[in-house]
Amino acid sequence: MLRFVVSRLAQAVPVMFLIATATFFMVRLAPGDPFADEKRIPEEILANLRATYGLDQPLAVQYGRYMRNLLRGDLGPSYKYTGRSVNEIISQSFPVSLELGLEALVLALLLGLPAGLVAALRRNSAWDYLPMATAMAGICLPAFVLGPLLALVFGIWLGWFHPMGWNVASDRVLPALTLGLYYAAYIARLTRAGMIEILSQDFVRTARAKGLPEHVVVLKHALTGGIQPVLSFLGPAIAGLLTGSFIVETVFFVPGLGRFFVNAAFNRDYTLVMGTVLFYAALIIVLNLAVDVVQAWLNPRAREAMG
Amino acid sequence: MLLDVDNLRTYFHSRHGTVRAVDGVSFSLGAGETLGVVGESGCGKSVMCMSLLGLIPQPPGRIESGRARFGGVDLLACSASELRAVRGCRISMVFQDPMTSLNPYLRVSTQVVEPLLYHKGLSQPAALEQAIAALDAVGIPDAARRIHAYPYEFSGGMRQRVMIAMALVTRPEILIADEPTTALDVTVQAQILERVRTMQRELGTAMILVTHDLGVVAGVCDRILVMYAGRIVESGTVRAVFGTPAHPYTAALQKSIPALHRKGDPLYTIGGQPPDLRREIAGCAFAERCEFAVECCQRPVELRPLTAEHWTACTRRLAGDITLPGAGTTSR
Incomplete structure (x- = not known):
């Protein structure tokens, strides 16, 4: 198991290197630069700024210096948020995104798993059709529609929650719901499909033939296999929840990393774009690895193969 | 009679019509008796067996009529909990394909002790001890150690032995064996059948043996049912049916x-x-x-x-x- 983890992490090194290189040159291909602003900045000041950040050097030199700093874990200064380093921005804003993402994930699992399970067990009944139709709507409805809708209904009309902000505990509800519903819907559909597949397996029939109570058949014999599709989906889902919260963060004014990321791209804040991309890439690699480990742990055969 | 089945009809209702998989089957089974059920694929042998234990997926399947009296209970009409008390305890079943009939996610030990835990109320250590003895009895070498392995670590023949041990661990009155050796190697087939026969004699279990191997029936069974298109076309002692069909x-x-x-x-x-x-x-x-x-x-x-x-x-x-x-x- 340890060897598997170590070798997967070793494989991640060239991947990270490629991502860093590609991003470095791609952001610079985009027209404009960090200091091109609406208001004119005198030539001398601009030159001075560029010299300060080393942007006057040849690209190869900039690249070499960036990679050297990267190896030390230094993501450089932000060009736009003066006086703050990229490391600082990430370490300050990511916890907010992390909290939002985890709350959305818990919500998605709490809603999706039971709904899918019930739908699979009461197939072709109202217990199946109603949650599945809702799930379909949940998948189709984009966050920029759902978010304002929830804010309008629960924030303004009903007044149960603040329509935006990130100050008190109840402010977490609407953003987490907006972010989590899509994943809840997906998880519900995956759970249903997985459980229906497993419940028709021979070994479930064996469990029934043994005279086991239905809840033992479902929870002990069928569930492990039935939620495999959900587990595979959790890797991308968690990554998506942690990185894809930009819209939600914007709608509800949540001070998370997602907002910094997109603003950085608009501002051509090269180092912040690079830093965020690399951070997200590392996050996705680690999450996928974690999901593989959990999945292997649930599947005895794969566990063996990993040594 | 231990089991008395009368006019069993199991139909499957689909969009393309109603399939009369079992259409009016009656037979009885005496204590300790071995009844062979033969017929070509699709003639309703398996559906008949699974109907008796309520293992037909409903829908699309439905038991249209019939009674199956077993010790004062009608298996076809009793409540779900009454049926559960019978299945895996007094009537056990072994299925055709040992490769898919064991749960790949659970240790063999977990699966074999289950009937003992749920039907006999045994404690985990006591059940484990009996389960090891059961695996030993069906000829699994080093059972005390192997029982903690997962199904994928067993060959097909060994898995079918596990299935048989699991079915017999509660000393049932009836064992329903649905083509137990069809999926196995010819050399293993004979060993498995012999093992089942020995166990059956020791425990006094009656057996319904579904097969399309007439040679097996001739060697093992007392009586035989010949099924065709969901009905019994001939029944009798092996000697009578095979001697003068x-x-x-x-x-x-x-x-x-x-x-x-x-x-x-x-x-x-x-x-x-x-x-x-x-x-x-x-x-x-x-x-x-x-x-x-x-x-x-x-x-x-x-x-x-x-x-x-x-x-x-x-x-x-x-x-x-x-x-x-x-x-x-x-x-x-």
């Missing part, structure tokens, strides 16, 4: 055993296909493939006694119109 279908089945032919002879096959079970069949279901069929075969038929221990559904044989060649049973 009383239904053209049985005779034809026997004729198709390759071992009974001289080397080099063309293999005998029964012409035509089994009937489409979505169609209502008024008369004898075998009539359209039967060399002896005449007009009266289109009228409703029923299983009637030829002698006390030999019944047939062939109208013409019952009337004494035809004589069928006996193949000589155990001369393999």
Whole structure:
């Protein structure tokens, strides 16, 4: 198991290197630069700024210096948020995104798993059709529609929650719901499909033939296999929840990393774009690895193969 | 009688019509007796067995009629919890494919102790001890250690031994074995059957053995049911049915055993296909493939006694119109 983890992490090194290189040159291909602003900045000041950040050097030199700093874990200064380093921005804003993402994930699992399970067990009944139709709507409805809708209904009309902000505990509800519903819907559909597949397996029939109570058949014999599709989906889902919260963060004014990321791209804040991309890439690699480990742990055969 | 099945009908309702998988089957099983059920694929053998234990997926399946009396309970009409108390405890079942019938996610130990935990109320250590003894009894070497392995670490033959041990661990009164050796190697088949026979004798368990291997039936069973298109066409003692088959279908089945032919002879096959079970069949279901069929075969038929221990559904044989060649049973 340890060897598997170590070798997967070793494989991640060239991947990270490629991502860093590609991003470095791609952001610079985009027209404009960090200091091109609406208001004119005198030539001398601009030159001075560029010299300060080393942007006057040849690209190869900039690249070499960036990679050297990267190896030390230094993501450089932000060009736009003066006086703050990229490391600082990430370490300050990511916890907010992390909290939002985890709350959305818990919500998605709490809603999706039971709904899918019930739908699979009461197939072709109202217990199946109603949650599945809702799930379909949940998948189709984009966050920029759902978010304002929830804010309008629960924030303004009903007044149960603040329509935006990130100050008190109840402010977490609407953003987490907006972010989590899509994943809840997906998880519900995956759970249903997985459980229906497993419940028709021979070994479930064996469990029934043994005279086991239905809840033992479902929870002990069928569930492990039935939620495999959900587990595979959790890797991308968690990554998506942690990185894809930009819209939600914007709608509800949540001070998370997602907002910094997109603003950085608009501002051509090269180092912040690079830093965020690399951070997200590392996050996705680690999450996928974690999901593989959990999945292997649930599947005895794969566990063996990993040594 | 230990088990008395009367007029069992199991239909499957689909968009393309109603499939009459089991259509009016009656038989009984005595304590300790071994009953063979033979017939070609799709004739309703497995569905019949699974109907008895309520293992038919409903929908699309439905038990349309019938009674199955087992020790004062009607298995087809009793409550779900009554049925659960019987399954895996007093009536156990072994399935055809050992590769898929064990749960790949759970250790063998977990699976074999389950009947003991849920039916006998044993503690985990006591159940584990009995489970190890059961695996030992079906010939799994080093059972005390192997029991903690996962199913994928066992070969097909060994998995079927696990299935048999699991089925017999509660000392059931009836073991339903649905083609237990079909998926196995020929060399392993004989060992497994022998093991089941030994266990059966030791525990006094009655057995319903579903198979399409007539040789197995001849060697193992006391009585035999021959099924065709969801109905029983002939039943009786092995000696009577194989010695003097009383239904053209049985005779034809026997004729198709390759071992009974001289080397080099063309293999005998029964012409035509089994009937489409979505169609209502008024008369004898075998009539359209039967060399002896005449007009009266289109009228409703029923299983009637030829002698006390030999019944047939062939109208013409019952009337004494035809004589069928006996193949000589155990001369393999």
